[in-house]
Amino acid sequence: MSPATGNEVHVDVEGRTLTISNLDKVLYPRTGTTKGEVLNYYAQVSPVLLPHLKDRAVTRIRWPHGVEGSSFFEKNAPAGTPSWVRTATVSTTGSRTGTGDGTLRFPICDDLATLTWLANLAALELHVHQWTVDAKGRPRKPDRLVIDLDPGEPAGLHECAQVALLVRAALAERDLGCTPVMSGSKGLHLYAPLPATGRSSLDSDGTTALAKEVAEVLQQEHADLVTATMTKAKRPGKVFLDWSQNSGSKTTVSPYSLRGRERPTVAAPLTWDEVEAGADDELALAQLSLDQVLERVAELGDVFEA
Template identity: 45%
Template sequence: MTPITEVEGRRLPLSNLEKVLYPATGFTKAEVLHYYATVAGVLLPHLRERPVSFLRYPDGPDGQVFFTKNVPPGTPDWVTTAEVPRSEGPARMVLVEDLPSLMWAANLVAEFHTHQWRITDPGQADRVVFDLDPGPPATVVHCCEVALWLRERLARDGIEAYAKTSGSKGLHLLAAVRGSSSEQVSDYAKTLAVEAEKAMPRLVLHQMKRSLRPGKVFVDWSQNAARKTTAAPYTLRARAEPLVSAPVTWQEVEECRSPDRMALRAPDIPPRLQDFGDLLAPLLDPDEAGTLPERHTEGP
């Protein structure tokens, strides 16, 4: 019998709580739900007003893994949804706005992925993101080196960057911006990726071509496109262990000498929140947002 729990007045059926979802550590679905309940205070602000795509792995990362962008069948009527513009026509997607919605979504067993814009103004990007992806034998240690270069480069344009682990093998760089479209932000991000490649040609690649990637860090600027999404802060990832896409300090980035230093798991996050709070909180403050250089904000 599926147990029913009540979350802020909403009744939720929670299924298969003893199922092991992360075989390397024995981390169960009940522990997944407990993790999301524990980090809800910092996760929800990064999800609010952002249409969510789910990368679902209901039987663990070794089972079927699939993306869900449209509202899933059986979604409760109290979960907020919104019509989202797409080139092929509008679609309806989920907005995770509160704790009951978060726990309902967590019960689906999914990574949370969001756009770099809010549903209140889908024509305007409010973040720029770089996904630093190492091609073996390069590792996240090399990603940290590239991240430090990008941080300094962004700072020259008056834009403050923040880092988080990808929850996989790389690193994400994020910054709050204002007054620009997704297309303009993409153009700006590509410009910086090209500059990084010119500055560090033996280490950095701005092209996606896989044959060029061994031993280099691919600076993926394309996730700034309006249709693209990136793993949300604090989301669990579909890996053998319960790895999290978690914020890190710049001191940790500077001192990274081993890939293990950037492998943050669900049990690591609550103590880090006690020590640091939400390291990405400035991304939520409109007053902290930077403005792209004029050449990237001018019209055609």
């Protein structure tokens, strides 16, 4: 690290020189967490985070004035994007956020330098699609299915854990395993990798239909606890199984991404033992902070991989 002008410093990250600004700026006023601490979190968690971002177009949510200020979604690579940042130009339909020619030019975050550059832009949340791009930036078919478990008050993580076990069983009946991830917000995400054969032929419409089928079956079987209906009026006391994030245009926050909440919580992978404990005990699960996640990674590695 070398000094620069004003509130800026120059840092070398894997052979790339980046200008980092406002390290002391508080991005999470409730906890006093600074931009420097956010950059440090992403640097430390990068060995387990980057594999989840690899080859995926990244939509960012940026909080330039901290989480108590305004935020905005950003899909296109912004003006001033370094030439060494990998990008993918993806066609879109009816988007008002494209380049004007029916496409979006997404950054791809495959390395620590790109991750650091994004964090310096106060891109606290990193959201990705369920598909990857090839070496030429062309989207492949989805390689996974995701179901977002979103509790309607007074339901919470306890109910989400109970429903997660139901979803796991329903997916197992369809020869799919899944991995639980704390959303960092209110609920849980379940990721089901698609096998190399068979369902690998599904496009985004196919995975959306499959996720919706699972959600609607569980709604029929457990109407007191599960809803597959997007109408918020139908959600109080139930867990909404959001199947729509499998749409080709939709994204889900990446495992190990920070969230722009009052506190610096993280989308943290869990073990099924932890989910089962949460289903039994309503106090067993709580959203995890960046410090807690770094401690888990140091002790357990990436439990998503396990």
